[in-house]
Amino acid sequence: MAKKRILSVDDSPLVRNLIKKFLSMTDDFEVVGEASNGEEAVKLFFQLKPDIVIMDVTMPVKDGLEAAQEILSKEPGTKILLASAMGDDDLLDQALVIGIKHSIQKPFKQAQLISALNKALEE
Ligand SMILES: [Mg+2]
Numbered sequence: 001m002a003k004k005r006i007l008s009v010d011d012s013p014l015v016r017n018l019i020k021k022f023l024s025m026t027d028d029f030e031v032v033g034e035a036s037n038g039e040e041a042v043k044l045f046f047q048l049k050p051d052i053v054i055m056d057v058t059m060p061v062k063d064g065l066e067a068a069q070e071i072l073s074k075e076p077g078t079k080i081l082l083a084s085a086m087g088d089d090d091l092l093d094q095a096l097v098i099g100i101k102h103s104i105q106k107p108f109k110q111a112q113l114i115s116a117l118n119k120a121l122e123e
Contacts, residue, residue: 057085
């Protein structure tokens with residue numbers, strides 16, 4: 001089976017490095033691109049056409065919800081896994097409204113990330 005191609009978006013290099021480390025420990029996923037804000041994320045998404053985007057919410061320049069909305073308006077079926085912070089319930093409601101069905105709460109462990117990615121990709 002071909003590896004699933006991931007676009008990893010977070011303004012924190014620590015989080016991006018952790019995601020890369022977690023996914024490099026598996027044979028099923030590869031990080032094909034990384035972005036540190038929503039604007040870069042949108043640009044890279046259309047260049048790379050990844051299988052799924054791991055999207056942080058709070059970022060400079062353009063936040064994750066805005067970026068997701070922009071991507072989904074052009075590619076409605078896009079798989080986006082929203083990486084939210086604790087207590088962001090209102091935000092998750094907002095995410096659902098714009099069509100993001102999958103989320104994971106930070107901080108997450110490797111197994112949680114893998115299972116969230118698999119679940120989102122299966123649907
Ligand atoms: Mg952030």
